[in-house]
Amino acid sequence: xxxxxxxxxxxxxxxxxxxxxxxxxxxxxxxxxxxxxxxxxxxxxxxxxxxxxxxxxxxxxxxxxxxxxxxxxxxxxxxxxxxxxxxxxxxxxxxxxxxxxxxxxxxxxxxxxxxxxxxxxxxxxxxxxxxxxxxxxxxxxxxxxxxxxxxxxxxxxxxxxxxxxxxxxxxxxxxxxxxxxxxxxxxxxxxxxxxxxxxxxxxxxxxxxxxxxxxxxxxxxxxxxxxxxxxxxxxxxxxxxxxxxxxxxxxxxxxxxxxxxxxxxxxxxxxxxxxxxxxxxxxxxxxxxxxxxxxxxxxxxxxxxxxxxxxxxxxxxxxxxxxxxxxxxxxxxxxxxxxxxxxxxxxxxxxxxxxxxxxxxxxxxxxxxxxxxxxxxxxxxxxxxxxxxxxxxxxxxxxxxxxxxxxxxxxxxxxxxxxxxxxxxxxxxxxxxxxxxxxxxxxxxxxxxxxxxxxxxxxxxxxxxxxxxxxxxxxxxxxxxxxxxxxxxxxxxxxxxxxxxxxxxxxxxxxxxxxxxxxxxxxxxxxxxxxxxxxxxxxxxxxxxxxxxxxxxxxxxxxxxxxxxxxxxxxxxxxxxxxxxxxxxxxxxxxxxxxxxxxxxxxxxxxxxxxxxxxxxxxxxxxxxxxxxxxxxxxxxxxxxxxxxxxxxxxxxxxxxxxxxxxxxxxxxxxxxxxxxxxxxxxxxxxxxxxxxxxxxxxxxxxxxxxxxxxxxxxxxxxxxxxxxxxxxxxxxxxxxxxxxxxxxxxxxxxxxxxxxxxx
Amino acid sequence: xxxxxxxxxxxxxxxxxxxxxxxxxxxxxxxxxxxxxxxxxxxxxxxxxxxxxxxxxxxxxxxxxxxxxxxxxxxxxxxxxxxxxxxxxxxxxxxxxxxxxxxxxxxxxxxxxxxxxxxxxxxxxxxxxxxxxxxxxxxxxxxxxxxxxxxxxxxxxxxxxx
Numbered sequence: 072x073x074x075x076x077x078x079x080x081x082x083x084x085x086x087x088x089x090x091x092x093x094x095x096x097x098x099x100x101x102x103x104x105x106x107x108x109x110x111x112x113x114x115x116x117x118x119x120x121x122x123x124x125x126x127x128x129x130x131x132x133x134x135x136x137x138x139x140x141x142x143x144x145x146x147x148x149x150x151x152x153x154x155x156x157x158x159x160x161x162x163x164x165x166x167x168x169x170x171x172x173x174x175x176x177x178x179x180x181x182x183x184x185x186x187x188x189x190x191x192x193x194x195x196x197x198x199x200x201x202x203x204x205x206x207x208x209x210x211x212x213x214x215x216x217x218x219x220x221x222x223x224x225x226x227x228x229x230x231x232x233x234x235x236x237x238x239x240x241x242x243x244x245x246x247x248x249x250x251x252x253x254x255x256x257x258x259x260x261x262x263x264x265x266x267x268x269x270x271x272x273x274x275x276x277x278x279x280x281x282x283x284x285x286x287x288x289x290x291x292x293x294x295x296x297x298x299x300x301x302x303x304x305x306x307x308x309x310x311x312x313x314x315x316x317x318x319x320x321x322x323x324x325x326x327x328x329x330x331x332x333x334x335x336x337x338x339x340x341x342x343x344x345x346x347x348x349x350x351x352x353x354x355x356x357x358x359x360x361x362x363x364x365x366x367x368x369x370x371x372x373x374x375x376x377x378x379x380x381x382x383x384x385x386x387x388x389x390x391x392x393x394x395x396x397x398x399x400x401x402x403x404x405x406x407x408x409x410x411x412x413x414x415x416x417x418x419x420x421x422x423x424x425x426x427x428x429x430x431x432x433x434x435x436x437x438x439x440x441x442x443x444x445x446x447x448x449x450x451x452x453x454x455x456x457x458x459x460x461x462x463x464x465x466x467x468x469x470x471x472x473x474x475x476x477x478x479x480x481x482x483x484x485x486x487x488x489x490x491x492x493x494x495x496x497x498x499x500x501x502x503x504x505x506x507x508x509x510x511x512x513x514x515x516x517x518x519x520x521x522x523x524x525x526x527x528x529x530x531x532x533x534x535x536x537x538x539x540x541x542x543x544x545x546x547x548x549x550x551x552x553x554x555x556x557x558x559x560x561x562x563x564x565x566x567x568x569x570x571x572x573x574x575x576x577x578x579x580x581x582x583x584x585x586x587x588x589x590x591x592x593x594x595x596x597x598x599x600x601x602x603x604x605x606x607x608x609x610x611x612x613x614x615x616x617x618x619x620x621x622x623x624x625x626x627x628x629x630x631x632x633x634x635x636x637x638x639x640x641x642x643x644x645x646x647x648x649x650x651x652x653x654x655x656x657x658x659x660x661x662x663x664x665x666x667x668x669x670x671x672x673x674x675x676x677x678x679x680x681x682x683x684x685x686x687x688x689x690x691x692x693x694x695x696x697x698x699x700x701x702x703x704x705x706x707x708x709x710x711x712x713x714x715x716x717x718x719x720x721x722x723x724x725x726x727x728x729x730x731x732x733x734x735x736x737x738x739x740x741x742x743x744x745x746x747x748x749x750x751x752x753x754x755x756x757x758x759x760x761x762x763x764x765x766x767x768x769x770x771x772x773x774x775x776x777x778x779x780x781x782x783x784x785x786x787x788x789x790x791x792x793x794x795x796x797x798x799x800x801x802x803x804x805x806x807x808x809x810x811x812x813x814x815x816x817x818x819x820x821x822x823x824x825x826x827x828x829x830x831x
Numbered sequence: 832x833x834x835x836x837x838x839x840x841x842x843x844x845x846x847x848x849x850x851x852x853x854x855x856x857x858x859x860x861x862x863x864x865x866x867x868x869x870x871x872x873x874x875x876x877x878x879x880x881x882x883x884x885x886x887x888x889x890x891x892x893x894x895x896x897x898x899x900x901x902x903x904x905x906x907x908x909x910x911x912x913x914x915x916x917x918x919x920x921x922x923x924x925x926x927x928x929x930x931x932x933x934x935x936x937x938x939x940x941x942x943x944x945x946x947x948x949x950x951x952x953x954x955x956x957x958x959x960x961x962x963x964x965x966x967x968x969x970x971x972x973x974x975x976x977x978x979x980x981x982x983x984x985x986x987x988x989x990x991x992x993x
Contacts, residue, residue, distance in 0.1 A: 093926065094925070097924075100936055101940060102908065102911070103866070103867070103868015103869070103909050109871065110861075200851070286968045287932070287968055288872040288935050288966055288968055289872065337932060338933070338935075339934060339968050340932075370875065370877075560931070560932060720927070721928055721931070724970055724971075724974060727970060727971035728931065728970050730971055731968075754873065754877060755872075755877035755966060756875065762963040762966060763960075763976065764960045766972055769973045
């Protein structure tokens with residue numbers, strides 16, 4: 072069980088790390104005071120709306136906005152012609168690299184629309200209703216073109232081509248004709264063909280997944296204001312306000328220093344708010360109208376025009392010895408990128424077999440453009456799709472070998488010193504411990520009834536570090552303000568406060584964590600990649616250490632001793648040279664800082680390296696109703712190597728939330744397109760994310776194998792937990808009905824059909 | 832198009848505003864009264880982020896018109912705490928870490944209050960089905976359900992003590 076408050080005490084050797092204080096921003100969030108993207112009102116504010124393509128693929132012949140501009144109350148209309156053109160450039164601003172020109176054309180179409188929902192124009196008016204009415208008056212002439220959405224259809228030689236300038240990268244010789252295949256990725260070791268031929272036991276499978284959306288409950292929203300002197304201001308909900316600043320400046324041709332971005336509270340992102348959609352449009356409308364402009368997406372727009380993750384095809388061959396030693400893995404991944412290149416197939420290739428030590432492998436990935444919304448990062452981008460195929464195949468292999476699925480995974484599992492399939496050598500990883508935690512858990516041996524099945528699956532995510540800035544300022548009463556540049560997406564303020572309190576030796580409630588705008592703190596990469604507690608936490612710790620060093624200097628000055636004679640312990644300076652002198656508390660030192668040298672504060676900017684990879688193993692029990700094909704999740708257990716849990720309740724929360732999203736991916740969620748390429752289920756009624764009655768309690772086991780590169784041993788925890796559930800659920804359904812279901816989602820009609828086919 | 836004058840009660844206080852006939856009650860609360868604690872996640876009654884209580888009944892504010900608030904008694908998240916004293920549900924949500932991004936939290940709290948107002952001792956299953964109209968994408972619901980059940984126990988104890 073993951074009972075809260077069951078470990079009220081800090082970890083050995085710590086006073087704050089490992090405790091579960093109430094989050095500092097909690098009061099505002101349970102009382103409705105917290106301000107999210109749509110909650111800001113500026114004086115004289117206009118309302119922006121977007122004219123979207125009703126076609127999946129078409130050439131734009133002309134846009135006539137004269138009637139819209141003539142409507143009373145309409146203040147501005149912008150189209151692609153109002154934005155500068157610039158050469159393609161890859162920017163590492165987000166969770167994944169982004170091609171800024173593609174992003175600009177995704178934000179507002181130029182000569183072609185590439186998917187149903189693609190923005191063709193935006194309007195600002197004095198009320199939302201007038202803006203809405205103006206959209207109807209914007210006339211767009213299209214020449215419809217054939218479209219393609221299915222990934223393998225898009226790879227076919229006769230497929231409609233989305234981009235005339237797209238030639239496949241990563242193949243020799245370079246193609247002479249453009250195609251929808253943007254890139255081929257390859258990771259190879261040993262001789263997989265020979266090893267497969269030599270293996271006594273082999274399994275072969277082909278698996279598919281559909282595009283799914285991150286499903287954050289808060290739609291994209293912003294308010295932007297552009298002054299006549301060229302100074303811009305943006306308030307928006309995103310995973311990184313520095314990312315917003317970078318991309319807006321690029322798309323609009325502005326100087327970075329001319330933009331200031333304030334982070335609103337963010338109502339969920341899961342990777343989907345690592346790019347911009349509305350902000351450059353709102354700035355352009357504000358520039359044209361001279362007034363601030365608020366833009367808020369509808370849920371329909373969120374589904375049709377913002378990042379889902381790829382649908383994919385995963386082909387897997389595994390070859391093993393009779394004792395279960397896997398000697399070969401051959402994996403092919405084909406991913407929908409949406410309208411522009413950049414599916415997460417590269418990360419999928421790197422993670423696909425990262426859990427295992429396999430001497431011969433070939434992992435090949437294909438990045439394919441399709442007439443659907445450009446994919447955005449979604450929690451461990453690509454890894455769940457690859458793991459669905461590989462972990463389903465592992466389950467089949469265990470069955471064929473007659474081996475326990477955990478024993479098979481442990482026998483081949485990655486351990487310290489193993490060279491990972493994607494390059495580096497593993498150190499300080501806890502995969503085997505995580506597998507063992509599942510095997511030892513009571514859930515592993517609970518007897519199952521009829522129509523019930525149990526599935527296990529593993530998952531891997533790199534976790535990342537990167538650029539972060541943090542500042543610590545002491546108040547004259549001895550309290551501390553901790554300032555960072557990372558939006559708090561799931562409780563990170565609490566862990567920042569804990570880490571600062573640990574260094575300063577004060578209680579957590581004496582530390583106030585804040586998130587500052589782009590003008591008030593140094594650059595920080597966005598909140599994503601499971602990097603914030605690790606990298607920004609490292610900056611917080613170093614800034615707090617600088618403050619402690621300064622406090623020691625001040626104490627030394629007061630005592631007139633060398634600073635080496637001062638020690639910092641339990642929130643106070645102790646004089647080693649004069650043991651009978653009373654220690655000076657942080658409060659006391661802060662109170663007299665004016666007389667000892669001035670305010671005490673420190674800011675640290677760094678580029679954190681050495682994020683420890685995360686491994687997760689999930690165990691799922693299901694019951695399948697043979698009458699309806701409905702799957703009930705009976706029990707769910709998530710185990711994960713978390714390095715060290717700074718605030719364990721929010722670590723559990725990440726594990727539970729990731730598991731729930733994965734269960735939705737496995738059972739319910741999918742983008743459904745009609746014959747014309749229009750999304751048919753662009754709403755929460757028909758795109759069904761898990762609700763409270765769909766899920767049981769989600770039990771968690773945190774394994775702590777500390778990461779020595781972080782001051783307190785933290786590893787990223789947010790992403791690994793969405794990697795195993797797709798296969799864990801599918802393996803449980805396989806056990807329950809005796810049929811392998813290779814195509815997600817495992818919806819009731821598919822399961823009924825499989826049961827019927829088995830009986831026939 | 833002429834505006835409609837609406838007189839209503841929000842969190843115990845009289846309130847009045849002018850509204851267009853097509854404006855939803857959610858937009859009325861947020862834009863006319865400045866009560867932005869109720870959130871819009873879908874505008875179609877599927878996510879529950881705008882849950883409010885109208886004359887004792889749990890509703891999605893996005894599915895009512897602002898004009899329909901006339902003469903009603905409305906409870907929103909802003910009225911849940913008594914001054915600086917949190918409602919036990921709010922307190923338990925904090926203690927159990929039952930929120931991550933916090934966007935669905937106002938709706939979940941209001942919906943949970945509507946449950947406990949009528950059923951002081953719900954089972955886990957009753958709680959899960961009652962809250963099935965409130966989507967949360969962050970937590971997987973585990974800590975939410977525990978917080979609601981824990982708050983229910985606190986409220987029962989308070990009632991017994993009273």
